[in-house]
Amino acid sequence: MADAAKPAPTKGGRANTKKELPEHFKAYKHVWVAVEIEHGAVHSVSFELLGEGRKLADKRGVELAAVLMGDDREALGKAAQDCFEYGADCVYIACDPALKHYRNETSTQVLTDIVNTYQPEILLLGATNLGRDLAGSVATTLKTGLTADSTELAIDEDGSLAATRPTFGGSLLCTIFTLNFRPQMATVRPRVMAMPEREEGRSGRIVEFTPNIAEDDVVTKVLDFIADRDSDKAALPYADVVVAGGLGLGSVENFQLVKDLAAVLGAEYGGSRPLVQKGWITSDRQIGQTGKTIRPRLYIAAGISGAIQHRVGVEGADLILAINTDPKAPIFEFAHLGIVADAVTLLPALTEAFARRLRVTRMAS
Amino acid sequence: MHIVVCIKQVPDSAQIRVHPVTNTIMRQGVPTIINPYDLFALEEALRLKDRLGASVTALCMGPPTASESLRKALTFGADRAVLLTDRYFAGSDTLATSYALSMALTKIGEEFGTPEIVFTGKQTIDGDTAQVGPGIASRLKLNQLTYISKIVATDLEAGRITVERRAETGTQVLATKLPVLITMLEATNEMRRGTIAQALEAARAEIITWNASDVGIEDLTKCGLRGSPTIVKKVFAPTARSEAAAMIEAEGTMDAKARAVVDAIFARAPGVEDDLTAQALHHYV
Amino acid sequence: MAEMEDTFDAIVVGAGPSGNAAAYTLAKEGLSVLQIERGEYAGSKNVQGAILYSDALEKIIPEFREEAPLERHVIEQRMWSMDDTSHTGMHYRSGDFNEEKPNRYTILRAQFDKWFSAKVKEAGALVLCETTVTELVKDLTGRVIGVRTDRQGNPIFAPVVILAEGVNGLVGQRSGLRPEIAPESVALAVKEMHFLPRETIEARFNLKGNEGVVIEAMGTITRGMTGTGFLYTNEESISVGIGCIVSDFAEGEATPAELLEAFKAHPSIAPLLEGSEVKEYAAHLIPEGGYKAIPQLTGDGWIVVGDAGQFVNAVHREGSNLAMTTGRIAAETVVALHRKGEAMDGYTLKEYERRLEATFVMKDLKKYKGIPGLLDANKTTFFGTYPRLFSQAMQTWFRVDGVDKKTKEKAILKSFRDSRSLRGLLGDAWRVARAWR
Numbered sequence A: 001m002a003d004a005a006k007p008a009p010t011k012g013g014r015a016n017t018k019k020e021l022p023e024h025f026k027a028y029k030h031v032w033v034a035v036e037i038e039h040g041a042v043h044s045v046s047f048e049l050l051g052e053g054r055k056l057a058d059k060r061g062v063e064l065a066a067v068l069m070g071d072d073r074e075a076l077g078k079a080a081q082d083c084f085e086y087g088a089d090c091v092y093i094a095c096d097p098a099l100k101h102y103r104n105e106t107s108t109q110v111l112t113d114i115v116n117t118y119q120p121e122i123l124l125l126g127a128t129n130l131g132r133d134l135a136g137s138v139a140t141t142l143k144t145g146l147t148a149d150s151t152e153l154a155i156d157e158d159g160s161l162a163a164t165r166p167t168f169g170g171s172l173l174c175t176i177f178t179l180n181f182r183p184q185m186a187t188v189r190p191r192v193m194a195m196p197e198r199e200e201g202r203s204g205r206i207v208e209f210t211p212n213i214a215e216d217d218v219v220t221k222v223l224d225f226i227a228d229r230d231s232d233k234a235a236l237p238y239a240d241v242v243v244a245g246g247l248g249l250g251s252v253e254n255f256q257l258v259k260d261l262a263a264v265l266g267a268e269y270g271g272s273r274p275l276v277q278k279g280w281i282t283s284d285r286q287i288g289q290t291g292k293t294i295r296p297r298l299y300i301a302a303g304i305s306g307a308i309q310h311r312v313g314v315e316g317a318d319l320i321l322a323i324n325t326d327p328k329a330p331i332f333e334f335a336h337l338g339i340v341a342d343a344v345t346l347l348p349a350l351t352e353a354f355a356r357r358l359r360v361t362r363m364a365s
Numbered sequence B: 001m002h003i004v005v006c007i008k009q010v011p012d013s014a015q016i017r018v019h020p021v022t023n024t025i026m027r028q029g030v031p032t033i034i035n036p037y038d039l040f041a042l043e044e045a046l047r048l049k050d051r052l053g054a055s056v057t058a059l060c061m062g063p064p065t066a067s068e069s070l071r072k073a074l075t076f077g078a079d080r081a082v083l084l085t086d087r088y089f090a091g092s093d094t095l096a097t098s099y100a101l102s103m104a105l106t107k108i109g110e111e112f113g114t115p116e117i118v119f120t121g122k123q124t125i126d127g128d129t130a131q132v133g134p135g136i137a138s139r140l141k142l143n144q145l146t147y148i149s150k151i152v153a154t155d156l157e158a159g160r161i162t163v164e165r166r167a168e169t170g171t172q173v174l175a176t177k178l179p180v181l182i183t184m185l186e187a188t189n190e191m192r193r194g195t196i197a198q199a200l201e202a203a204r205a206e207i208i209t210w211n212a213s214d215v216g217i218e219d220l221t222k223c224g225l226r227g228s229p230t231i232v233k234k235v236f237a238p239t240a241r242s243e244a245a246a247m248i249e250a251e252g253t254m255d256a257k258a259r260a261v262v263d264a265i266f267a268r269a270p271g272v273e274d275d276l277t278a279q280a281l282h283h284y285v
Numbered sequence C: 001m002a003e004m005e006d007t008f009d010a011i012v013v014g015a016g017p018s019g020n021a022a023a024y025t026l027a028k029e030g031l032s033v034l035q036i037e038r039g040e041y042a043g044s045k046n047v048q049g050a051i052l053y054s055d056a057l058e059k060i061i062p063e064f065r066e067e068a069p070l071e072r073h074v075i076e077q078r079m080w081s082m083d084d085t086s087h088t089g090m091h092y093r094s095g096d097f098n099e100e101k102p103n104r105y106t107i108l109r110a111q112f113d114k115w116f117s118a119k120v121k122e123a124g125a126l127v128l129c130e131t132t133v134t135e136l137v138k139d140l141t142g143r144v145i146g147v148r149t150d151r152q153g154n155p156i157f158a159p160v161v162i163l164a165e166g167v168n169g170l171v172g173q174r175s176g177l178r179p180e181i182a183p184e185s186v187a188l189a190v191k192e193m194h195f196l197p198r199e200t201i202e203a204r205f206n207l208k209g210n211e212g213v214v215i216e217a218m219g220t221i222t223r224g225m226t227g228t229g230f231l232y233t234n235e236e237s238i239s240v241g242i243g244c245i246v247s248d249f250a251e252g253e254a255t256p257a258e259l260l261e262a263f264k265a266h267p268s269i270a271p272l273l274e275g276s277e278v279k280e281y282a283a284h285l286i287p288e289g290g291y292k293a294i295p296q297l298t299g300d301g302w303i304v305v306g307d308a309g310q311f312v313n314a315v316h317r318e319g320s321n322l323a324m325t326t327g328r329i330a331a332e333t334v335v336a337l338h339r340k341g342e343a344m345d346g347y348t349l350k351e352y353e354r355r356l357e358a359t360f361v362m363k364d365l366k367k368y369k370g371i372p373g374l375l376d377a378n379k380t381t382f383f384g385t386y387p388r389l390f391s392q393a394m395q396t397w398f399r400v401d402g403v404d405k406k407t408k409e410k411a412i413l414k415s416f417r418d419s420r421s422l423r424g425l426l427g428d429a430w431r432v433a434r435a436w437r
């Protein structure tokens, strides 16, 4: 995306003059999601994107398609059914032994080939390590525009994709277009879009695509895959309840209070970036712009000031409770509930109160 | 061995402010720094240099003042610094940036030897796209290794490299052929401090400065704003939520306050209470 | 290169106004200069707004107005005596200050120092940032011959080291060249930047274009401690701060942060800052001991300039101009000795002090040498009693309440006499006059 720091383009500048879309791009139609599969499992960001893609496709009056790449035809078939149930009208399946593991080389080639063959107007990917790795190569190979880490996707009155994303660490938002090139590409981080409702039994068209690759020609080899042992690493973005702490806790010892409350609530815990820098928590527990985006039903933030970079990662939460000693802390501007209190003394009391309440409710029921 | 590290000079976004009226970035007085993610790439290159005796070139596309960041890279121990600067580069998006940088990399290869490894950071803190690295790799047909947490082995003779790559749910161990482009993961190493001799040398060093035509760019429509397929149409400040938090004003002991908080939460989210109770039941049963 | 011993004609420690003035002057005259600054860049440790007095800089870089990052030129000076709810002020504003070459500017030190440092490099000096001088290297006779830094490697040598390291002067202290600064002779100032759109600032202070206002205030805002508050208008921000003598703070009346909060909340100040976005809280020491606190300035192979030499005129809040002037004169002295091929020892370098005697620097500091002591001895009177009395007097005088003016006059006079006896009043007047002389 272009550097958003330059002053908003002036009238009559290039940005406001929509050139005619070159003739060879006019055939590009439909909205696509490149589905992310790692070790047989579909990453939920792909379903979130199908939900969002559905809206875009409906607005454009076109089809929504999913692209699946892998080596296990049966598993791909199952994944295709999931895609239909999450809103896809059509699924492109590329099945080849060389697609067993994700590799930039093979996936870039296959995805660009499918794009060139079937010509979508919009192509969405998850802004995960895999999606970002792939999107950058595909966009460069296709010489088209790519809006990374979008937080909002819309179709403007001319029918173009308007992708909005934070810039300058979230201090500003900008809306980005790819007017004269196709496909219009965007990535979206997990949990930024809501998970769509699943429509059981919904089905669609499957198009088999025969990849033009051979393992022998592939330079990069996967020697090993070490799955994360700490299996909850990926759980934070998907947790229903998240308890997080910030610098206001004062010490790594006090951070234990956050973990205690999380334990009682069966919640995940996380924290603001300075805690990662101080080594109180690991980086996959960081919440915010440069950490994880979360969408829990309940988010409890203790001793977090609520800087914009933190805020953008938690805004999707249904209910935010903020605990802070400073009544003017910015977090109270976007939390739903707030209490001015010392987190170090309130947290243990809260843990206790929740424990008692949940036990009481259980006995009453 | 020759290694090139792409570093970007960025405004220290922690200190950026948005003009309350015009919603433009107020850059005045905001210090610039080397993109923090790029330091991990640079340090990794310097470690390879220590181990294998490589020469390290730092490359930056940016305004003339970006030479400060390059000089700093020299202070850390880079051997050579190249600044790519031209007003035609202004307004580049990732596609145009990767084009200009790949042209400069080609020229660097011609002048100082083809690099076996090109490093970039994981992402920048201003553009924040993580796309420039993959863009360069695609253009120069380098084997692309993103989110690398560790360089396991480098075999120069055989032209092979083995790395650990951070995937979504685990770590991939990948082996591939040189030349490669590596985007280095953050927190994988810690930047060293240059010696006094390196600092003095860096202060005296000449920064090699090239413009578009120096690196052989003839078609200027591939550069800057004109070479960028993406168009920023609107820049705006995030809207504040209409209402501020409802403050829980409980008196008395901490326990009383805690109860008030629990009540307030469950009053707003009865569903959460039901589910938590069910979950608690599950645990006890 | 690493094996080669690095030798320069002069080493300058610090890249504040004094160090930059010295390094620039030396480099401009063709000497090989190494300047070492511990901050990330010159000015990185100086996040404050400040007043720049043109004259001292003009003598070094005559065309500075065309290039330096200047905020606003000062056309109005407000001097306020404040009590808890009011201020009694004297304002001087003149169109004459809109002259072609304005006399005073507000600046942001971070940007200004960075610009000055770029000029130093342009002039040919080598500038090393993020490097701290840890100690001076001496030969067997105790003569300073170079510096050691916190980076690995050999020391760097030069026949003379100019210490422009600011108020703390740790290098000088550690190397036994000067005593630790006394808490009575240094003030601690805290300061904030308040960002506002330029239109708001101009409307609020009645300014056009790049015109600026300075407010200096004393009174109950320092709760009986010796100190002052200030407010400067920058282009798109306001610098506001307050400072008191460190030994007064030690008595625990209030913390600097509390004073600043109260100052900002004062009904005379709050409306000026309303709606601003606060950024950058900074604390910094100002040497205020004046003439009597000046340490030894020269020795074998070393010279002290700027704040490190206590060159601050606290009464007029001048510092950077004294810093630049002492830096320049030290450099000129070194250049002259270098040209003549003379040694830089305690005897020859004394020439620096002789040259300084002839400038406003020493003349002003001598003139006010009694002030710090006077204020310290009469803190409660000058920073409590008088500001309150002024305020009361003004209230009495301006409030139209049916009381005749003659009675009001009497009441005012009586209020002064009651709180401060006639002798006290006359005594204060005499003491101030004497200290001012």
Ligand SMILES: Cc1cc2nc3c(=O)[nH]c(=O)nc-3n(C[C@H](O)[C@H](O)[C@H](O)COP(=O)(O)OP(=O)(O)OC[C@H]3O[C@@H](n4cnc5c(N)ncnc54)[C@H](O)[C@@H]3O)c2cc1C
Pocket (backbone or CB within 6 Å): A169, A245, A246, A247, A248, A249, A271, A272, A273, A274, A275, A286, A287, A288, A289, A290, A291, A292, A302, A303, A304, A305, A306, A307, A308, A309, A310, A313, A323, A324, A325, A326, A329, A341, A342, A343, A344, B012, B013, B014, B125
């Ligand atoms: C490029 C960039 C990316 C960034 N990305 C992220 C990101 O992804 N995530 C992120 O979180 N940050 C991020 N940051 C950092 C962000 O700008 C803030 O600095 C950070 O979020 C502040 O963390 P904090 O709230 O824990 O600490 P602070 O800002 O220091 O706030 C501590 C808070 O605790 C309160 N407090 C103090 N004592 C107590 C007590 N006893 N009880 C209760 N409250 C107390 C204080 O009033 C204060 O509000 C990023 C910054 C940059 C520049």
Ligand SMILES: Cc1cc2nc3c(=O)[nH]c(=O)nc-3n(C[C@H](O)[C@H](O)[C@H](O)COP(=O)(O)OP(=O)(O)OC[C@H]3O[C@@H](n4cnc5c(N)ncnc54)[C@H](O)[C@@H]3O)c2cc1C
Pocket (backbone or CB within 6 Å): C013, C014, C015, C016, C017, C018, C019, C020, C036, C037, C038, C039, C042, C043, C045, C046, C048, C049, C050, C051, C052, C053, C131, C132, C133, C134, C164, C165, C166, C167, C170, C171, C189, C190, C191, C241, C284, C285, C286, C305, C306, C307, C308, C311, C312, C317, C318, C319, C320, C321, C322, C323
């Ligand atoms: C709040 C405040 C407001 C002020 N307002 C004004 C004003 O309006 N007008 C005015 O004229 N004056 C003002 N002053 C005074 C003025 O700032 C100083 O007099 C002036 O900065 C002194 O310059 P200097 O070069 O001697 O020291 P400094 O500006 O302090 O510079 C010293 C430099 O040396 C570096 N350094 C220190 N030790 C080492 C070391 N060991 N190795 C390497 N580098 C080192 C420091 O990082 C620093 O950059 C103000 C001061 C304060 C605190």
Ligand SMILES: Nc1ncnc2c1ncn2[C@@H]1O[C@H](COP(=O)(O)O)[C@@H](O)[C@H]1O
Pocket (backbone or CB within 6 Å): B006, B007, B008, B009, B035, B037, B038, B059, B060, B061, B062, B094, B097, B101, B119, B120, B121, B122, B123, B124, B125, B127, B128, B129, B130, B131, B132, B133
């Ligand atoms: N202008 C530039 N000059 C040099 N390197 C750059 C530039 N822009 C981006 N990079 C490199 O590309 C990486 C990813 O940047 P981005 O795609 O902007 O997040 C950075 O970490 C840098 O290593």
